[in-house]
Amino acid sequence: MTVTAPEAAPYFDITDPDFSITSAAVHEARERSWYARTNYGLAVLRYEEVSRLLKHPKLRQGSAAWPAHNGVTEGPFAKWWASWVLNKEGEEHHRLRRLMNPAFSHKLIAGLVPRFQALAAELINGFREPGRCEFVSEFAEPYAARVIAIMLGMPESEWRVIARESATIGLAMGVTIRQDLPKIEAALAALYAYADELIAERRREERDDFVSALVRAQRDSDRLSADELRDGLVLLIFGGFDTTRNQLGLAMQSFVRHPDQWRLLAERPELGGRAVEEVMRVNPTTRWVTREAHEDFTYQGLDIPAGTTVHLFTESAGTDPRVFGDGAFDITAERKPHFGFGGGAHHCLGHFVARSDMSEALPLLARRMRDPRIEDGAEWLPDSGNTGPIRLPIAFTPAT
DSSP: OOOOOGGGSOEEOTTSTTOOTTSHHHHHHHHHOSEEEETTEEEEOSHHHHHHHHTOTTEEEOGGGHHHHTTOOSSHHHHHHHHOGGGOOHHHHHHHHHHHGGGGOHHHHHTTHHHHHHHHHHHHHTOSBTTEEEHIIIIIHHHHHHHHHHHHTOOGGGHHHHHHHHHHHGGGGSTTHHHHHHHHHHHHHHHHHHHHHHHHHHHHSOOSSHHHHHHTOEETTEEOOHHHHHHHHHHHHHHHHHHHHHHHHHHHHHHHHOHHHHHHHHHOGGGHHHHHHHHHHHSOSBOEEEEEESSOEEETTEEEOTTOEEEEEHHHHHTOHHHHTTOOOOTTOOOOOOOTTOOGGGOOTTHHHHHHHHHHHHHHHHHHEEEEEEOTTOEEOOSSSBOOEEEOEEEEEEOO
16 A cells, blocks of 8 residues: 655635635645645545544544534533533443434434425415526525424524524534534523523423423433533434535535436435435535544554544535546435434434435425526535535426
């Protein structure tokens, strides 16, 4: 095996606003080396190396250091970020997952599918103009936020608050986190207020719903503390909204590029689940998954000191020709797993919810919006970290 010396490895400034994680430059680097150097540490570019390093015993969850990387080390946001189950390790991580998992039961989510379908149809029927929509504000945002409201037993009319505050907290995923911090912490306070109200309501009167399942969360003599409950609930509101909104917009971008697959999805709605997986393979909202070395180790001849941040590039891995050949977008294909929901011990806790709501929405959109075209005026978040459209004007032929 030829090992690329660190000084010869490709280099990317991933804080540069013009850097694109899906660029030809990154794909070309993937052909020269399995890794690249960045101003935040290492970037892993190939599928097999990403797959192995996601589960490597000498790497721990790396996103815990993200605020500190950007000079945010104290205050409400830093405290909330550190509380995430995603950012816990070892037994503390396993404990929180054990307690929270029952809230994500298949039975609970499957029972909501008819409401997801009805919501998607309602939003499409409500487009302001025939044959045209601003996809983010008219579909992706209200769909993602109202799904959260349905799951939490909140009035769906509150979706704008969920959307606004969650989108603001989402700014923390970008390289402008420090300058956006006052807005982020105000939004966090607003979602804490929602969480406190929901928890108090369910303590007074339990229901057969998601929040009640969290309030009841107990295993043997262990249970979620008051802080763990409210911190986790705010994370689930934010994470559930942000991922679905962004991923639906990225799905439309992918299908506009592949109109034959859009027509196939309209004809075969049972492919909705496969469509979600294929979109997340080639166009994931989570552009990288982060790990950090907790002790020195050597991997494929490369010395990785303790404290090194390792970004695992999900799109680069998902389109690696060593595994996926020409990588043609095909919603009927059997594929190796993608990394859009992370992997290993830290895979996304709410992945089943996101998969369920998107797999219902996409086939209905395909049936009702024929020949979609992205019009001028689209705006996008930076193509790093977590990405997606800010505005996505789409013209289409309405189904008759």
